Structures are given as C-alpha cells and as structure tokens.
Amino acid sequence: MNLDNRRVVLPPLDTEQDQLLAHALQIDGRAPFRRIAEVLGVSDQTVARRYSRLRSAGTLRVVGLTDPLRLGEVPWFVRVRCAPSAAGAIGEALARRPDTAWVSLTSGGTEIACLVRPRTTGGGDTLLLEKLPRTPQVAEVSGHCVLHVFFGQDLSLLTKSGPLTAAQVAALRPANAPDNLLSDPAPAYPLDEADHRLLDVLARDGRAAVGELAAATGRPPTTVRRRMAELREAGVLYFDVDFAPRVLQRNFRAALWLNVVPSDIEAVGGTLASHPEVSFAAATTGDFNVYASVTTPDAGAFYRYLTGPVAALPGILGTSTAPIHRAFKCAGPLERRDR
Structure with a gap:
C-alpha cells in the first residue's frame, strides 16, 4: 500500500523458502522459530532473520484477528461508488477506520469495496447511511450483510497452495486450535477490557512477545498465555498471515x-x-x-x-x-x- 512517499527496499525473493515460511506461519502464527526451523530443516536464526526482513519490508506479517460472528458482531460488505478523482482519498479514509477489516479499489477506479465490522448493533447503519453518503463525490453506497463464511x-491461499507436506502441517498445528473456525452467528463471547487490550496488540503484531502483552494488559505472563489459549480454543482468536x-x-x-x-x-x-x-x-x-x-x-x-x-x-x-x-x-x- 502506498500511503506515503517512503520507498521500502524489498528483500530479494527466495520463492521456495518464503513460501515455506509463510505456510508454516499460516498453520501457527505464534509457533516458535525453533519449531518452524526444525520442521523446515534450517536453523532458527535463518527463520528469524528471514521473517524479520520480510516483516520490515511489508512483504509478510502475522496478525492476531478475531471472528466477528463469535463476538456477536455482524460484518458487512460495503460498496462505495465514487468519482475516480476521490477514490484514493476515500479509500485511505476508510482504511484508517478501526471498524474496517479490508479496503480495496475495484471497477476501473470508481468503486471501493470494504468489509466493515461494527462494534455495536446498528454501527453499520451509521457508516452506511450517515457518514459516507454525505462525503463529497460519493455517488452510491450499498451494504450486504455477511451471513456465513x-x-x-x-x-x-497458503492453506491450499502452500508447499508444506501433510506431515509438516501436522507437526506445526497448535494443540489448542479448534478444528473449524468458520461459524454462524452465535451468542457473543464475553471479553473484558484487558482482553481488548490484548487483542489490539495482537492485531498489530501477532508475534508480539508475552512480556509486551503482559505490559499492555496488566496481567502476569502466565495469565496472558492461558488467556490466549482460551480465546483460541473458543474460536475467538485466530492468527492469519498478511502477505504480498x-x-x-x-x-x-x-x-x-x-x-x-x-x-x-x-x-x-x-x-x-x-x-x-x-x-x-x-x-x-x-x-x-x-x-x-x-x-x-x-x-x-x-x-x-x-x-x-x-x-x-x-x-x-x-x-x-x-x-x-x-x-x-x-x-x-x-x-x-x-x-
């Protein structure tokens, strides 16, 4: 994404090694580099160094995300038709909103599509019916409720096209991960303020150190580890790989x-x-x-x-x-x- 004038020098792409690392992190975003290295047959320094370079260049990163349906949220697809000259500014403004999960420019530069996660009932109405239609050069806004994933x-795509063997996938799969995260609407899973602080840090960096998470939540490291395990087992928290x-x-x-x-x-x-x-x-x-x-x-x-x-x-x-x-x-x- 080009949101400023900085130029980032991309590391040379080692297709095979980068795909192996990306696939391993898709299986378990918080797997220790030592365990990933053992499965891939390389040194843990090699894995850590490669991830650091790809992460710094914006080519690959692990993020900790939440399932909106398990939190009682109803996600929406929002499509915004606008003048081509305004698409960039509107897209960037939508991307800065905390309630958007992804934002893309489509249809010849005249339509922006985004996934919105209102934190409260009716939150989608505020975005759809009040704010966006009042934005200059917005011609039309439509919303579509997400019913089932x-x-x-x-x-x-890494799950289906990644290079790891079935044995390697099994060796990396976390013990506390549920078999199926895809869910239908259900009663909201209860979260407290410390949980929200924990999830906010993981959303920025899914591999944040336990010490950083403990400082953000005010909880001891052992409590942080236990809570992360509980949230993963409940299907509330999962780890994804954002890759170029x-x-x-x-x-x-x-x-x-x-x-x-x-x-x-x-x-x-x-x-x-x-x-x-x-x-x-x-x-x-x-x-x-x-x-x-x-x-x-x-x-x-x-x-x-x-x-x-x-x-x-x-x-x-x-x-x-x-x-x-x-x-x-x-x-x-x-x-x-x-x-």
Missing part, C-alpha cells in the same frame, strides 16, 4: 459476485472453498448473494477460471466481476508500508 478466517502477492506469484486479484438460487448456496459456497483460486468466500444478503475473492497469476488464468470452474457451478443466475486495482488495507490494522 465458507472459506477464510485462519484459512488462506509476490510471495505466491499471483498478481491478478478480482472480486466475484454470484447470484445463486437459494437452494444451491451451500453447495456453491462449499465448492468455491475448495477452488485453489479462492482466498475468501461467503454468503451475503442482496441480489448477488455469494461473494468470493479470487487470486490468479494473470488475467488469462482468471478468464479460464470464470469459463471453467465458475461456469460449472449449479444454480448460477448471474455473475459480476471486478478486478482489484489497489488494496488500501488487508488483514489487521492499517500499516504504512509500500507493498
């Missing part, structure tokens, strides 16, 4: 909206979740009731995906696609870095 959360497209050598990204017959939504969502091109898939409200984020090596591969696997899906009444030109915000809070 088919693929996402702690799962990513160059890590997987997939440089074409697009939003895919599908109008699906209601009786086929579950089947379509489950099939999309298995596609190696899909990094996120969910059921939403609206005429286009299934959304997928698609990543391919180039536009030609995206065309073949649309005319092949997508065309074969059952119950499709219509499709809408839009290339993603720029990501203002990805996983976790906004970071000022050149991707």
Whole structure:
C-alpha cells in the first residue's frame, strides 16, 4: 500500500523458502522459530532473520484477528461508488477506520469495496447511511450483510497452495486450535477490557512477545498465555498471515459476485472453498448473494477460471466481476508500508 512517499527496499525473493515460511506461519502464527526451523530443516536464526526482513519490508506479517460472528458482531460488505478523482482519498479514509477489516479499489477506479465490522448493533447503519453518503463525490453506497463464511478466517491461499507436506502441517498445528473456525452467528463471547487490550496488540503484531502483552494488559505472563489459549480454543482468536502477492506469484486479484438460487448456496459456497483460486468466500444478503475473492497469476488464468470452474457451478443466475486495482488495507490494522 502506498500511503506515503517512503520507498521500502524489498528483500530479494527466495520463492521456495518464503513460501515455506509463510505456510508454516499460516498453520501457527505464534509457533516458535525453533519449531518452524526444525520442521523446515534450517536453523532458527535463518527463520528469524528471514521473517524479520520480510516483516520490515511489508512483504509478510502475522496478525492476531478475531471472528466477528463469535463476538456477536455482524460484518458487512460495503460498496462505495465514487468519482475516480476521490477514490484514493476515500479509500485511505476508510482504511484508517478501526471498524474496517479490508479496503480495496475495484471497477476501473470508481468503486471501493470494504468489509466493515461494527462494534455495536446498528454501527453499520451509521457508516452506511450517515457518514459516507454525505462525503463529497460519493455517488452510491450499498451494504450486504455477511451471513456465513465458507472459506477464510485462519484459512488462506497458503492453506491450499502452500508447499508444506501433510506431515509438516501436522507437526506445526497448535494443540489448542479448534478444528473449524468458520461459524454462524452465535451468542457473543464475553471479553473484558484487558482482553481488548490484548487483542489490539495482537492485531498489530501477532508475534508480539508475552512480556509486551503482559505490559499492555496488566496481567502476569502466565495469565496472558492461558488467556490466549482460551480465546483460541473458543474460536475467538485466530492468527492469519498478511502477505504480498509476490510471495505466491499471483498478481491478478478480482472480486466475484454470484447470484445463486437459494437452494444451491451451500453447495456453491462449499465448492468455491475448495477452488485453489479462492482466498475468501461467503454468503451475503442482496441480489448477488455469494461473494468470493479470487487470486490468479494473470488475467488469462482468471478468464479460464470464470469459463471453467465458475461456469460449472449449479444454480448460477448471474455473475459480476471486478478486478482489484489497489488494496488500501488487508488483514489487521492499517500499516504504512509500500507493498
């Protein structure tokens, strides 16, 4: 993301080693570098040094995130149609908001799409109906409630396309992680102020040291470790890897909206979740009731995906696609870095 004029020198890309490290961190973002090194067959100094360089360059980082549905929040897809000259400023303003999870520029530079997580009931209405429509050069705002996530959360393209073997994945999988984080709306899991401070630090740096987390929460390190384990077991806290497209050598990204017959939504969502091109898939409200984020090596591969696997899906009444030109915000809070 280009949010200032600084130039960041990217470290030379070692595709195989960087993909191995990224996949290992996707399995367990807080795995000790020593354990990752043992699984990868390299030294722990090599793993720590490589992660530090990639993290500093904004190429790869671990973030600790929360499942909104397990916290009683109802996430929304918000689409903002605006004048091309205003898209950059509006996108950056949305990215700075604490209630946006990701913000992208699509559709020829005239539409901004973002995922909004209102902290309170009705919070989405404030953003949708009050603030954005009053912004100069905003032509239209629409919102779509996220009903169910088919693929996402702690799962990513690395889960499906990463180079680790099944044995390596098993060796890295944390013992306290639930089998399935994908959830439907449920009663809100209770959090106190110390929990929120803990989660705020992890959202900025998923590998923050226990001492830093203890200082932020006012809790002893042993309590911090136990609370993190409880939140992970409950499916509230999970760790994700925010990585630049160059890590997987997939440089074409697009939003895919599908109008699906209601009786086929579950089947379509489950099939999309298995596609190696899909990094996120969910059921939403609206005429286009299934959304997928698609990543391919180039536009030609995206065309073949649309005319092949997508065309074969059952119950499709219509499709809408839009290339993603720029990501203002990805996983976790906004970071000022050149991707």
